[in-house]
Amino acid sequence: MKWLAAGLLGTLLALAGCAGQPNLPANYYLLRTDAVNRPHGNSEPALIILGNIDMAGYVDQPGLVLENADGTLHTARNHRWAEPVRESLRIFLANEMAAEMNQPVGALRHTQPCPEAAACRAVKVHIEELHGTKNGESKLLAYWALMDLSSRELLAEHEYKASEPLDRDGYDALVAAHTRLLAGFARDMARKISGTINPPQANSGLP
Amino acid sequence: MTNTEPAITTTRRLSAIWILPLAALVIGIWMVVQAYLSAGPTIVVEFAHAEGLEQGKTKVKMLNVEVGLVETVALKKDASGVRAHISLQPSVAPLLRQDTRFWVVRARVGTAGITGIGTLLSGGYIELAPGSGKPGQRHFIGLETPPLTPLGAPGKRLKLVSKRAAISVGDPILYKGFRVGRVEAMAFNTVNKEASYDLFVDAPYDELITSTTRFWDVSGISINASAGGIQLNVGTVETLLLGGVSFATPSNLPSGAPVEDGAEFDLYDSYADILTNPYRFGTHFVVEFGQAIGGLVPGAPVTFRGIQIGSVERILLREFSADGIYSSSAPIPVLIYVEPGRLEAPDTRESVEELRAALQESIANGLRATLQVGNLLTGRQQINFDYxxxxxxxxxxQFDQYVVIPSVETGVGRLEHQVGTLLTKLNSLELEDTVVGANRVLAETRNLVVKLNNSAAALNTLLETEGTRRLPGELAAALTKLNTTLDGYSQDGALYQNLRASAASLEATLSNLDELSRQLADKPNSLLFAPAKLEDPIPEAKR
Known part of the structure; x- marks a missing residue:
């Protein structure tokens, strides 16, 4: 009888504990763009392939990251990416680059493989920093490289460092700032890749 | 009384009569002193003989002015000559020095012409040529022949060396046909068997003489026959009859440095001889060849990488055979003469020593002599040096006193030697055993081919069996099934989609587990007591 009474008491206490702390609702965010990788049903093979996105460990996780006032980082428990950020970031960058270059950019599963006879280039991206700062900005530090897919020759290597101010308070504003920042990064990559592959012709001096 | 006693005085007085003799004595002494003081010096001159000398008559002249007289002429005690005692005027005394010269002027007929004709009537006299040496000399050796050049005359005295007596004393020295000097003396050295001549070149022509000046004999007529015709070189009538020496600096030699008095030169036979051998200094070496040296003759060129540096003097056959080695395979020594001047080095003895040292040092660095064919038509050979x-x-x-330069075989000689060596080796090969072995290998190969044919026939039989023929069809069916199976794993296949969804779900679960593990680590009782749900800090925009 004593043992039964003790078990009931414990159960009641546990239920009371659970009932004492209300669950805060989690918020999920998508990284999306309006840019289209293959406008008007373009089916030509992609000659620019965006490979896996490599990123720092604190970025490659579901929670959004915010810099505290004391400089430490806080990973949000209630504000999360709705899908693995590595996957959504590759599609996001590929679409933005395709729109800027007006040609399809391969993102592995979503494009055809590179034709054997064509000169395909691969883009490798490493995200070193992506978080909100204590100054009310979204901060991005990334490195990327352009390689010849057949010869594995390194054609170009760049660093991209930028920040974007939040237009209002809140995590939705932080995600919006992240989106603008990443779109700018994708356009910068697209322009530099075009300059590398198709360098401007020198003036021959002929009329 | 009258004093008749004579007065006797003891005082003696010198009679006046003595005045005269005393005066005469004084005058005499004065005359002697005066004569001694006014008399000129008395000298002794020795001659080989007394031809033209008469005591009390033969005069001593200088520049045709009478300055003395031969007092006595006497034979020397050993009868090897005569000794003339000569009194000279006092004014001549300062001219009597160590190098003052005396000779008898008499009528002479020589290569320089006829001289002293005037003495045929007036008699001979002794000519005095003043010197410039130490004063006070009173004993002299008279010259037998008049000196050709006055003492102290401006110019240079040189020495010519020749292997033969080509010219004689008094012969002119010519420069482009002009007489600029003369041969003063000649001598023959019995040790080195060379004739040496003393030359005097008058100023200012002596400035034409430099270290590269060459002298040659212009006596007689020189005939040079060549493909261009016959060239006849004739000097002046004087040189044609009497001989002479000419000098010049060949155009293929540098201008050279000025020379001092007493410089020594070689006397060449002709100007063509100078052009052929313009260098004075050189050295001998011996090159030993172990191959046939037919076609190598004296005068053959010796070259260094094609540049002539000397010539072959002779083949040392006598020395070679004297060693008793002519019957063995010992190399044949060849004497060569190398001249450093041919390599644009200064034509001096120092250059010869430097060349000798350089060649000896280069032998250690691989310098060798080779025998090369100089002319394919005549077969003449030459010696070439190279590394x-x-x-x-x-x-x-060394071979005798000469340094030996080793040689290597090249060219046709070496090819001949190599062919001979090859034939020797071929002869020594055991070809018979080799052929027998090869035949055995061929027989074994034939057996192997027969076995291979049998194996191929068996394989054909196997391939023609029914089971073997069915094998490709079965393989094709198996591949079709494999493709069907793999299609299920393609990107568009359901299995692939399921696997991807499962992987995504597993990744999300692992992420949640990671979060759970961190939560349990922070608060182990969080499974029973729900942790406090802390609110996340809100990002704030810039104000």
Missing amino acids: FDNVPDAELK
């Missing part, structure tokens, strides 16, 4: 790699070390040795 060779991978040649055996050569020991520095």
Whole structure:
């Protein structure tokens, strides 16, 4: 009888504990763009392939990251990416680059493989920093490289460092700032890749 | 009384009569002193003989002015000549010095012409040529022949060396036909068997003489026959009859440095001889050849990488055979003469020593002599020096007094030697055993081919069986099934989609587990007591 009474008491206490702390609702965010990788049903093979996105460990996780006032980082428990950020970031960058270059950019599963006879280039991206700062900005530090897919020759290597101010308070504003920042990064990559592959012709001096 | 006693005085007085003799004595002494003081010096001159000398008559002249007289002429005690005692005027005394010269002027007929004709009537006299040496000399050796050049005359005295007596004393020295000097004396050295001549070149022509000046004999007529015709060189009538020496600096030699008095030169036979051998200094070496040296004759060129540096003097056959080695395979020594001037080095003895040292040092660095064919038509050969790699070390040795330069075989000689060596090796090969072995290998190969044919026939039989023929069809069916199976794993296949969804779900679960593990680590009782749900800090925009 004593043992039964003790078990009931414990159960009641546990239920009371659970009932004492209300669950805060989690918020999920998508990284999306309006840019289209293959406008008007373009089916030509992609000659620019965006490979896996490599990123720092604190970025490659579901929670959004915010810099505290004391400089430490806080990973949000209630504000999360709705899908693995590595996957959504590759599609996001590929679409933005395709729109800027007006040609399809391969993102592995979503494009055809590179034709054997064509000169395909691969883009490798490493995200070193992506978080909100204590100054009310979204901060991005990334490195990327352009390689010849057949010869594995390194054609170009760049660093991209930028920040974007939040237009209002809140995590939705932080995600919006992240989106603008990443779109700018994708356009910068697209322009530099075009300059590398198709360098401007020198003036021959002929009329 | 009258004093008649004579007065006797004891005082004696000198009679006046003595005045005269005393005066005469004084005058005499004064005259003697005066005569001694006014008399000129008395000298002794020795001559080989007394031809033209008469005591009390033969005068001593200088520049045709009478300055003395031969007092006595007497034979020397050993009868090897005569000794003339000569009194000279006092004014001549300062001219009597160590190098003052005396000779008898008499009528002479020589290559320089006829001189002293005037003495045929007036008699001979002694000519005095003042010197410039130490004063006070009173004993002299008279010259037998008049000196050709006055003492102290401006110019240079040189020495010519020749292997033969080509010219004689008094012969002119010519420069482009002009007489600029003369041969003063000649002598023959019995040791080195060379004739040496003393030359005097008058100023200012002596400035034409430099270290590269060459002298040649212009006596007689020189005939040079060549493909261009016959060239006849004739000097002046004087040189044609009497001989002479000419000098010049050949155009292929540098201008040279000025020379001092007493400089020594070689006397060449002709100007063509100078052009052929313009260099004075050189040195001898011996080159030993182990191959046939037919076609190598004296005068053959010796070259260094094609540049002539000397010539072959002779083949040392006498010395070679004297060693008793002519019957063995010992190398044949060849004497060569190398001149450093041919390599644009200064034509001096120092250059010869430098060349000798350089060649000896170069032997250790691979310098070797080779015998080369100089003319394919005539077969004439020449010696060439060059550096060779991978040649055996050569020991520095001497043949007689000459340094030996080792040689290597090249060209046709070497080819001949190599062909001979090859034939020797071919003869020594055991070809018979080799052929027998090859035949055995061929027989075994034939057996192997027969076995291979049998194996191929068996394989054909196997391939023609029913089971073998069915094998490709079965393989094709198996591949079709494999493709069907793999299609299920393609990107568009359901299995692939399921696997991807499962992987995504597993990744999300692992992420949640990671979060759970961190939560349990922070608060182990969080499974029973729900942790406090802390609110996340809100990102704030810039104000």
